[in-house]
Amino acid sequence: KFEFSIERPRHKKYGDWSTNAALIAAPLIKKNPMDIAQAIEKNIDDTKGFLDKVQIAPPGFINMFFKKDWYYQVIERIEDLDEKFGELDIGKGQKVLLEYVSANPVGPLHLGHGRWAAVGDTLANVLRKASYDLKTEFYVNNYGLQIEIFTASVKAAAMEKLGRKVQWPENAYRGKYIHSIAGSLLYHYGPEIIEQEDELRNKAYMTELEEIKATLKKAKVSFDNYFEESTLHENKNIEDIISSLLKKKEAYKKDEALWLNTSKHGDEKDRVLVRSNNESTYFAADIAYHQNKLERGFDKLINIWGADHHGYVARVRAAIIALGEDPKKLEIILGQLVNLKKGSKPVKMSKRTGELITLDDLIDEVGVDALRYTFLTKSTDTTLDFDIDLVKEQSDKNPVYYVQYAHARICSILKFAKEKRSKYKGVKDVNLKLLKEEGEIDLIKVLEEFEEIVEKIALNLTPHLLTTYANKLATSFHYFYSKIRVISEDNNLSQARLALLNTAHITLRNVLSLLGVSAPEKM
Structure with a gap:
């Protein structure tokens, strides 16, 4: 047995599909790849008669060309499936938990959060389309130093509003939102809330979390569950996991601290679980959280993290092994940064100085469709430049406008045909063999x-x-439309071309739906 690829060649002259099977097999069976390719060609099963020809190309590629009848049945299948076109059974109901965004509830969402929201939500849509039993989760970091600084900042702002002397904490959060939260808490609960530390902490972060949820809703992102870190402490999950790791001899004491032997499982060094002051680390909480995920019966865990978590990957994988679980159950997507620009000028922001462009601000300025689409134009491992001026431009330079305009144009043609009494009547009554032009076949x-x-x-x-x-589909349609007249005196040909455009409409609509982007019928 050996693995080989079957791919669509970049150039038409190499066929509709091409395989390197002969090249891969040659060194294994010690024969000339050209001879192997010819032997494979003679044994290709084409019982349905869709193959037009097979060409052998040096040094041993097998290039296959399909008859047009193959592509005609594609149109029939797409129209029959309609909204279900794109659904697959590869997930087979496998239980998957996708965790993303997971921003600390200490301030408004920024651009990085926005990128991971768009990436995570779209990935969730695709995984569900592929028949995975998927749940999405937002991990709420509502415990630890950042929450304490945030609470102290809200308290200082509230005292300032009451005209009292204020000692702002070091590294305080200073944005306008801090004063807004303080004002809201004073309005709803009165000045006494300042002295109720636990209540103030809970009310403050919950107020900010609700703002985060509102922003996500605006970005057309929702979660099945919000999991609070504090529950791991309240339920003694962290203590239990540390005890378990000690029993398994995966953890040990050194320098009055407790360490996890992560270096044994591929990490560059061992990591602290409990500091010498007896406080557990964030890492300990993360281990307890991942154990909790696995105990809920998920077959696969997917985490979307920012670039600053790069050094965290190995230690979490090591922790999964220490727990006695298969590290392959954990998939981590690391994302790079977003640079905000306006034309050629960079736009900077800082959460603690109060000078910030929030995700809310960006949605208001460019719209949710442009925001989501732009965040998905680059691979997550690539830094993304978000040009505000470009994504607001109504031209072919703007990717989302270019794609949405293609959909709107298709809808316009279908509507025009109806008004001209050339209404499309369905593929069953259409002679698809009339579709012979290069632009037609390429679009299919x-x-x-x-x-x-x-x-x-x-x-x-x-x-x-x-x-x-x-973008590829929109480009193919625009080329088709520039070269081919859809509605003509030949009604049979018009119906065939309308059948093709109807399937283009179905496909582009389904793509935009997965992206969480609207599919306008007119622009």
Whole structure:
């Protein structure tokens, strides 16, 4: 047995599909790859008669060309499936937990959070389309030093509003939102809330968390569950996990602290679980959280983290092994930064200085469609430049406008046909063999790729491929429309072309739906 690839060649002259099977097999069976390729060609099973020809190309590639009848049945299948086109069974109901955004509830969401919200939500849509039993989760870091600084900042702002002397904490959060939260708490609970430390902490972070949820809703992102870190402490989950690791001899004491032997499982060094002052670390809480995820019966865990978590990956994988679990159950997507620009000028922000462009602000300025689509135009491992001026531009330079305009144009043509009494009547009454032009066949070929794109994204966790495909489909349609007249005196030909456009409409609408982007019928 050996693995080989079957791919769509970049150039038409190499066929509709090409395989390197002969080249891979040659060194294994010690034969000339050209001879192997010829042997494979003679044994290709084409019982349905869709193959037009097979060409052998040096040094041993097998290039396959399909008859047009193959592509005609693509149109029939897409129209039959309609909204279900793109649904796959590769997930087979596997239980998956996707955790993303998970911003500390100490301030408004920023651009990085926005990128991971768009990436996570779109990935969730695709995984569900591919038949995974998926749940989404937001991990709320409502415990520890940042929450204490945040609470002290809100308290200082409240005291300032009451005209009292204020000692702002070091590294205090100073944004306008802090004063807004303070004012809201004073209004609803009175000045006495300042002296109720636990109540103030809970009310303050819950107020900010509700603002975060409102922003996410605005970005068309929702979660199945919000999991609070504080529950791990309240339920003694961290103590229990530390006790378990000690029993397994995965943890040990040194220098009055408790360490996890992560270096044994691939990390560069061992990590502290409990400091010498007897306080557990964030890492200990993260281990307890991942144990909790696994105990809930998920087969796969997917985490989307920012670039600053790069050094955290190995230690969490090591912790999974220390827990006695398969590290392959954990998939981590690391994302790079977002640079905000306005034309050629960079826009800077800082959460603690109060000078910030929030995700809310950006949605208000460019719209949710432009925001989500732009955040998905690059692979997560690539820094993304978000140009406010470009995404507001109504031209082909703006990717989301270019794709949405293609959908609107298709809808306009279908509506025009109806008004001209050339209304499309369904593929069953259409002679698809009239579709012979290069632009027609090329468009069908692109439409057929959609299910492959869904599969690639589901297996490789690469949702940016959706915008790449959307752009390719829009380009193929625009080329088709520039070269071919859809409505003509030949009603049979018009119906065939309308059938093609209807499947383009279905596919582009389904793509935009997965992206969480609207599919306008007019622009």
